[in-house]
Amino acid sequence: MATVKLAPSILTADFGRLADEVRAAEAGGADMLHLDVMDGRFVPNITFGALVVEALRKVTSLPFDIHLMTVEPERLIEQFADTADIINVHIEVSPHINRTIDAIHRLGKKAGVCINPGTPVAAIEESLPDVDQVMVMTINPGWGGQQMILRQLEKVAQIRRLLDAGGFRADIEIDGGVKAHNAAACVRAGATVLVCGSSVYNAEKSVAENLAELRRAASAG
């Protein structure tokens, strides 16, 4: 089995020291950085946009996994053309998902489709041959630090079966409530990328210690 990738989400980092927090993730062995762009409409919260992502691009060489939690995400993707490695858009706000995936690919970026807890797998089934990543939200998006909705792991397993049956190679990324105690279950369900916010950025241990603990836990899956 391929090694699972850890993607710290800076949503729960100290926004006053973002550059240091990002460097800590890189030094601590993160595989990529997860960046949550929220617009206050698709989700209640507002975070940051392309300008902040551009500033962070200068402080790390980690791949950037951009999670657009915005309405009309297709209007924003070009703004991340110089910074993103993967651009993820939500199916719930993408009526023309094939066109959006094509537009992301035309920028030379990997494309991901995200699915909320209340959305059935059928909504993304047609996109599975085209995407590089499927992001399964295991919380209702908007804030870090929420508890994982464990039932969503059944959805992960269902998507894994569909990908394997079709011979499609997309990663499955789990976003929301990933902790050391549930990381192995995420991997067993079929995840290949784990977003980790409050399990990495918290006051209890260093970013490096938290990443090492998550890595050990995930490899038991």
Ligand SMILES: O=C(CO)[C@H](O)[C@H](O)COP(=O)(O)O
């Ligand atoms: O998309 C998100 C919230 O909408 C975040 O990426 C996610 O919540 C990470 O934080 P945590 O690991 O603490 O749940």
